[in-house]
Amino acid sequence: MNKGIFKRIIQNFIRLVTLLVAVCVIAYFLIQISPIDPIQAYVGAGVAVSPEQRENIENFWGGNGSPLKQFLTWSRAVLQGDFGVSLIYRRPVLDIIIEKFNHSILLMGLSWVLSGIIGYTLGLLMGINRGKPGERVMKTICLSLSSTPTFWVGLILLLIFSIGLGWFPVGLSVPIGMLTKEITFFQRVYHALLPALALSFTSFSPVALHTRDKVFTAMESDYVLFARARGEKSKEIIKNHVVHNTLIPAITLQFASFSELFGGSVLVEQVFSYPGLGRAAVEAGLRSDVPLLLGVTLFSALFVFLGNSIANILYQWVDPKIGEMDYE
Incomplete structure (x- = not known):
């Protein structure tokens, strides 16, 4: 090694x-x-x-x-691996955390993918069209959503797509009245899609704005100017040079957003009555379930640390000089 x-x-x-x-x-x-x-x-x-x-x-x-x-x-x-017994559920805290996290991981995973795709796509479009009216509109949207409370976005989406249009269920993570063994993976995804979209809307802005600057820098770089001089078309330049040099930094920044993802899921799960770890943390706080509250706090710290560690490893992989500076 x-x-x-x-x-x-x-x-x-x-x-x-x-x-x-x-x-x-x-x-x-x-x-x-x-x-x-x-x-x-x-x-x-x-x-x-x-x-x-x-x-x-x-x-x-x-x-x-x-x-x-x-x-x-x-x-x-x-x-010794014993986090105590939950006062609310009358079950071991570790069992509750595992059960609730199985729901939350689907929600946060969908949100993580959606925010990455939306953020990178918008950042790429803004960087390519920098200075144009469309770019200013997209930048305004990103800045507005980054300062918008997650629960407010969730309520708006709930009113429009669940209550108004009826496209999505109003809440919960599975259909009512069905046995666990009868519920399919696609039904779980269907119930998690709207809350995941609400969570992604408030977390894609940093990726979009960061990618915008990276794309603009790449478009002004010497290797892109040389590619233009060789007669490469704009689509080829974006595909072969711009995307290649901006995708990894965007993914790296996305891993660093685990803390925001976990914090936002607490509010989203409350709005959509989604029985995940965030909702369990709120219930533990409101109903004075100290063992569960402490267990969730420890688990969330571990979760955020894992995301930040992956981001640091990716940073050092993208730029080895960062790793060398850490150990001088």
Whole structure:
């Protein structure tokens, strides 16, 4: 194995461990100082219990002792793969995360592909037609959507395509009244398509604007001028030179958008009642499900770190000088 690659793997592993430890400490103690009362959430709102019953419940859930002792107990269990039991679902947190992520990964995957295709296509068109009225309109659309709340875009799409035209279901990830074994992959995609489109509309702008600048730089480069001098047509120049030199940077930037993708999915899943990981995180926060909330927080940090790591690897692959600078 190359020494530089091995060193890079070790550094990424150390960063991941440091990140997860920091997230554990900060998230746990933020919950400790918050008004969340997991015991009352477990009992139920408006239900009174005696001090003895409350103490028994605390002992059962490990809520007794100092915050530091509780944190160490929880950390030791997490290291063993035990994230606790969800107060809402009465099931292991890890099982809930896996189940919900199976829904969210389809939604985020579709959105990731759609935002990449839309962003790169618009960026390519803007770069080729820079300075023209159409380019200004597309740039305005990109800037407007990048500052538009995700839930607002979702509500507009829901009103138009689900309620108005009836082309898509109003919500949920599968048809109502069907057994799991009867649901096809295409039905899942059909239910996830509109929320994925809403999520992609607010995340393709960085790729489009970045590609626009890269395309303009490529169109003004010496090798494109030389290609024109050789008599190559505009379509050939775009295909052989512009796309070749701008596609990889766009894909690299797309991988770096994992954090925005995950954050946006929380709002989109709420709007479309999509039972994914983001909706589970909201329910955990509103209903004081501390074990589930901590588990989702850790998993989201791991997910975002993975996306950023892939983006860094692609950056170093596209430009090896970046990797050399990291290890000087």
